[in-house]
Amino acid sequence: VIADMDQMLRRLIGENIELVTRLAPDLARVKADRNQLEQVMMNLLINARDAMPQGGRLILETGNTEWDEAYCLQHRGARPGSYAMLAVSDTGVGMDAETRARIFEPFFTTKEKGKGTGLGLATVYGIVKQYGGYIWVYSEPGQGSTFKIYLPQVEAVREAEALAEAAAGAPSGSETVLLVEDEEGVRKLSRQFLEQSGYTVLEASDPAAALWLAEQHPGRIDLLVTDVMMSQMGGREVAERLTQVRPEIKVLFVSGHTDDVVLRQGILDGGAAFLQKPFSRDALARKVREVLDTTPVH
Numbered sequence: 001v002i003a004d005m006d007q008m009l010r011r012l013i014g015e016n017i018e019l020v021t022r023l024a025p026d027l028a029r030v031k032a033d034r035n036q037l038e039q040v041m042m043n044l045l046i047n048a049r050d051a052m053p054q055g056g057r058l059i060l061e062t063g064n065t066e067w068d069e070a071y072c073l074q075h076r077g078a079r080p081g082s083y084a085m086l087a088v089s090d091t092g093v094g095m096d097a098e099t100r101a102r103i104f105e106p107f108f109t110t111k112e113k114g115k116g117t118g119l120g121l122a123t124v125y126g127i128v129k130q131y132g133g134y135i136w137v138y139s140e141p142g143q144g145s146t147f148k149i150y151l152p153q154v155e156a157v158r159e160a161e162a163l164a165e166a167a168a169g170a171p172s173g174s175e176t177v178l179l180v181e182d183e184e185g186v187r188k189l190s191r192q193f194l195e196q197s198g199y200t201v202l203e204a205s206d207p208a209a210a211l212w213l214a215e216q217h218p219g220r221i222d223l224l225v226t227d228v229m230m231s232q233m234g235g236r237e238v239a240e241r242l243t244q245v246r247p248e249i250k251v252l253f254v255s256g257h258t259d260d261v262v263l264r265q266g267i268l269d270g271g272a273a274f275l276q277k278p279f280s281r282d283a284l285a286r287k288v289r290e291v292l293d294t295t296p297v298h
């Protein structure tokens with residue numbers, strides 16, 4: 001659907017917005033009406049375009065993802081299973097928490113009178129829910145927005161891959177990890193995942209607490225796992241300050257935004273280790289092990 005709409009989408013967003021597509025070649029099938037999926041795409045792109053009046057960059061990505069029981073316990077309404085994911089990211093004005101909480105309400109709009117009906121995102125939400133899917137939003141003022149849509153995969157599409165992954169098992173370790181995350185639900189889930197993989201976890205709800213913990217902890221801290229965008233201080237600044245006093249520490253950044261967005265906005269550099277939310281226990285375990293087993297890049 002996205003490939004077939006490419007030319008129309010480029011005309012829709014205009015010449016001052018760069019459109020980038022990153023489409024997974026092995027994307028699993030979903031059962032949905034093509035016309036309704038086109039409607040979803042149109043509404044999301046129009047909102048992204050309107051959020052970038054001075055131009056910018058719009059990224060469309062697709063991929064496959066797995067949700068396990070532990071992950072779903074921390075995300076109300078989510079069900080374990082295999083999903084096909086569509087992410088629509090922009091480098092626009094972003095949204096505050098109050099706006100994010102209302103964007104799917106019918107007739108709610110932040111646009112000027114006559115510029116929008118407030119039905120676009122409500123329509124998207126209705127279509128996604130109709131097919132048993134989910135839509136999550138990551139956004140901060142001035143940092144752009146990422147909309148992620150998850151639709152259930154048609155059964156038996158990736159059975160062989162899933163069996164191979166289960167047989168391999170998730171890697172584990174015994175190192176000490178400093179976890180910095182300002183969203184309580186994500187922080188608790190991440191800590192649970194890390195401890196189940198054998199790690200000792202120091203938990204901080206904000207950058208100031210993280211710096212205090214790092215100063216007070218008597219032993220070695222092997223890895224910093226930090227959200228990229230937080231209200232007090234960005235994850236990059238936290239990492240820079242910690243590596244000055246603890247040069248042995250390695251760093252893994254996480255964000256609901258895609259890696260393309262955080263790299264293009266200069267929030268991270270190309271050498272930074274990055275994991276995109278939402279992630280499963282296995283995905284976090286594998287990434288943590290990968291970072292711990294490589295030479296740190298600061």
